Amino acid sequence: MRLMFSIxxxxxxxxxxxxSHIWSTHQSTVSTSIPLSKYPxxxxxxxxxxxxxxxxxxxxxxxxxxxxxHKYGPVVRTAPNELSFCEEGAWLDIYGKPVSRSTQLPKDxxxxxxxxxxxxxxxxxxxxxxxxxxxxxxxxxxxxxxxRDQEPIMNKYFNLFIRRLHENxxxxxxxxxxxxLLSFDVMSDLAFGESFGxxxxxxxxxxxxxxxxxxxxxxxxxxxxxxxxxxxxLLLIAKPFLRESELKFYNFVERQVMxxxxxxxxxxxxxxxxxxxxxxxxxxxxxxxxxxxxLLMVGGAESTPSALAGVTYLLLCNPTxxxxxxxxxxxxxxxxxxxxxxTVNIDYLLAVLNxxxxxxxxxxxxxxxxxxxEGCFIAGRYVPGNTSVSVSxxxxxxxxxxxxxxxxxxxxxxxxxxxxxxxxxxxxxxFSVGPRNCIGRNLAFFEMKLVLAKxxxxxxxxxxxxxxxxxxxxxxxxxxxxxxLMIKLKPYxxx
Ligand code: HEM
Numbered sequence: 001m002r003l004m005f006s007i008x009x010x011x012x013x014x015x016x017x018x019x020s021h022i023w024s025t026h027q028s029t030v031s032t033s034i035p036l037s038k039y040p041x042x043x044x045x046x047x048x049x050x051x052x053x054x055x056x057x058x059x060x061x062x063x064x065x066x067x068x069x070h071k072y073g074p075v076v077r078t079a080p081n082e083l084s085f086c087e088e089g090a091w092l093d094i095y096g097k098p099v100s101r102s103t104q105l106p107k108d109x110x111x112x113x114x115x116x117x118x119x120x121x122x123x124x125x126x127x128x129x130x131x132x133x134x135x136x137x138x139x140x141x142x143x144x145x146x147x148r149d150q151e152p153i154m155n156k157y158f159n160l161f162i163r164r165l166h167e168n169x170x171x172x173x174x175x176x177x178x179x180x181l182l183s184f185d186v187m188s189d190l191a192f193g194e195s196f197g198x199x200x201x202x203x204x205x206x207x208x209x210x211x212x213x214x215x216x217x218x219x220x221x222x223x224x225x226x227x228x229x230x231x232x233x234l235l236l237i238a239k240p241f242l243r244e245s246e247l248k249f250y251n252f253v254e255r256q257v258m259x260x261x262x263x264x265x266x267x268x269x270x271x272x273x274x275x276x277x278x279x280x281x282x283x284x285x286x287x288x289x290x291x292x293x294x295l296l297m298v299g300g301a302e303s304t305p306s307a308l309a310g311v312t313y314l315l316l317c318n319p320t321x322x323x324x325x326x327x328x329x330x331x332x333x334x335x336x337x338x339x340x341x342x343t344v345n346i347d348y349l350l351a352v353l354n355x356x357x358x359x360x361x362x363x364x365x366x367x368x369x370x371x372x373x374e375g376c377f378i379a380g381r382y383v384p385g386n387t388s389v390s391v392s393x394x395x396x397x398x399x400x401x402x403x404x405x406x407x408x409x410x411x412x413x414x415x416x417x418x419x420x421x422x423x424x425x426x427x428x429x430x431f432s433v434g435p436r437n438c439i440g441r442n443l444a445f446f447e448m449k450l451v452l453a454k455x456x457x458x459x460x461x462x463x464x465x466x467x468x469x470x471x472x473x474x475x476x477x478x479x480x481x482x483x484x485l486m487i488k489l490k491p492y493x494x495x
Contacts, residue, residue: 035384041077059475069395089379096434105369121291141270149268169489176485179305187301193260303362310360316463351414
């Protein structure tokens with residue numbers, strides 16, 4: 001689907017125009033299958049796209065690829081022209097711009113349907129120059145200064161979140177839903193200039209639900225690209241659904257952006273710089289602003305609640321870590337109001353978040369890039385041209401070669417504990433690396449630190465029996481598909 005990050009189900013070899021992509025898929029499979037044969041992997045996956053495509057559609061592919069790495073080693077062939085890597089050097093070689101190359105590897109564009117408006121957002125944009133041009137306009141909204149200016153807007157929602165939990169804590173709550181409500185309220189305010197009002201109404205905005213459903217359909221629809229001539233038929237069937245959801249999404253975004261740009265009072269949100277430069281020769285067009293506002297909304301509102309839900313669950317399963325962090329917060333602060341972006345910088349809190357991002361990366365899907373026609377070196381290995389390459393986050397983050405007790409939640413590995421001194425912390429890159437890494441990294445940490453600190457300061461938390469095993473076997477359809485996370489909250493009363 002076009003509206004988000006580049007979609008990751010692709011196996012096509014090249015960045016190709018839509019009219020010709022069917023043939024390029026076909027040909028690339030043939031042209032690269034022999035040179036890739038030296039890379040290990042299950043035989044069936046190497047000779048046909050079917051297992052990869054099928055498991056992407058069922059949300060199991062990322063789990064299975066991680067298992068393959070444990071079985072076969074640091075490089076695995078996951079489709080006729082796809083390789084997955086599990087080595088630190090692969091991050092920069094695939095997603096960055098190493099000194100050995102003058103350009104970035106292009107995103108595998110196969111799954112990106114041309115937008116109805118004909119305008120790409122920055123994440124989909126195939127041209128690096130155009131990507132940089134767009135990103136520059138929005139980077140201002142994510143600077144240190146912007147974050148400081150946005151703090152009062154965000155604090156309003158963080159405090160409302162805590163108040164609403166106080167009002168609802170007589171019974172068990174689905175904290176996953178409350179994190180969603182919070183993130184969508186914050187992001188809609190910063191991207192569109194007005195909140196969805198989810199926390200007030202305890203309800204997700206109807207647009208949010210259709211957006212989530214759409215995101216989850218993406219990998220399923222991606223299968224259409226794998227089978228010639230079936231891809232044409234499948235795409236024909238899927239297209240009306242796709243286009244209808246897309247149009248609903250964009251009509252809504254356009255209305256919101258139009259309203260926001262009409263506001264005369266300056267506000268420190270994501271659109272302020274784009275608004276200021278409107279009607280100047282170098283400005284973004286209205287359509288470009290809309291495409292990117294939609295992207296920021298989706299990118300910000302789906303990933304941060306996933307991280308928060310993950311860290312909450314992991315803490316609840318590890319009572320000692322929960323007790324250390326809670327006591328640290330309650331001794332550092334006299335009241336919840338003392339927690340702000342300056343005071344919240346507590347090493348153990350950061351360690352807890354990093355460890356949760358390692359075990360439960362919020363964007364775990366494998367965002368592939370394509371090697372140039374002449375091939376290139378990745379982590380010291382030659383990879384033939386037109387190969388789709390990616391890093392398996394689940395594989396690299398849980399590899400016994402990188403971590404002591406890799407599947408255990410151990411925040412102390414981030415604070416210099418001697419037992420974990422050989423851990424390869426640099427392999428954990430939940431925000432990716434390089435010029436197309438996450439623009440919202442600082443904002444995400446800002447939100448995660450403040451929300452978690454305020455929650456743990458305000459309540460004693462307990463996991464409900466029905467949510468034990470919440471993380472096990474979750475589907476990955478671009479993002480983690482999160483079921484309800486039921487917890488009990490007991491307000492903390494300072495002695
Ligand atoms: C824990 C939270 C987050 C995680 C783990 C995360 C992760 C990522 C990753 C892995 C990418 C690279 C995708 C690719 O290469 O295709 C990315 C890109 C992006 N993220 Fe995030 N993200 C988070 C929060 C946010 C927030 C809060 C925002 C905005 C409000 C945001 C906006 C974006 C945008 C616009 C891009 C595309 C950047 C570009 O193409 O230049 N993300 N994110």
